[in-house]
Amino acid sequence: MHSFIPPKRFFPYLSWTDIQAMPNKEDVVIIQPVGSIEQHGLHLPLIVDAAIGMAVLGKALEKLDTSIPAYALPILYYGKSNEHWHFPGTMTLSAETLIATLMEVGESVYRAGFRKLVLMNSHGGQPQVMEIVARDLHIKYDEFLVFPLFTWRVPHITSELVTLKEKQVGIHAGDAETSLMLAILPEQVKMDAAVAEYPPEQPEGSLLSIEGKLPFAWATRDLSKSGVVGDPTVATKEKGDRILESVSDGWVRVIKDVYAFQKPQPE
Known part of the structure; x- marks a missing residue:
């Protein structure tokens, strides 16, 4: 049942008695991984x-000092x-349902006596939802410290391993995700079906982009016929x-x- 998690x-x-007896619960870190079930191309x-979220978290918890x-x-x-629902198999919650679910999970964590909750999100279509939930939980419970974090925003070397174009616009089912899947669930990867596809380029000089500081709203079918936005053909274990x-x-x-981390205290 624990998958990649130790x-x-x-x-x-x-058990409930384990939790009741746990010392210093206000500093215990509770992590809620959030993923998605959505199309990732043909391969x-x-x-x-x-899967990526659980594998990363599991590996991190294996490495983490046992005193923490x-x-x-x-x-x-x-x-x-x-954004992916035009491709069969994609399952989606509304923003309202996801917010309500995470709010109630967060309230359960708080009710058990914990005061630090990480929302570890691995899907690029919902960081804003995590931020709304984190802020609302903290406003509702002043001493509840909630961290809306994206799996890929920690320091890492991925940009050194992929091309510049992939780094800039390879946002879905491309080299990095496919390489990771070859490392963690290789039997579920069909490399013979992998195709490279990049989104149409914006006019030269445009400030707008599919992601970044000045994005526009899009559905995946606006960017890709295969569901891939990137180049998975060069991925390796x-x-x-x-x-x-x-x-x-x-x-x-x-x-x-x-x-x-401690809650900031203005002087």
């Missing part, structure tokens, strides 16, 4: 975002994926192994920072 770090394996399964109390909740597999080690190292640092 059993001793899997929150549901605790990858629907579970990519969820941190536990993973079960992953929320479904996310807000309506070796790159995936290096990416997994690097991103999980970044998450070890983040979890340590969350554990040490």
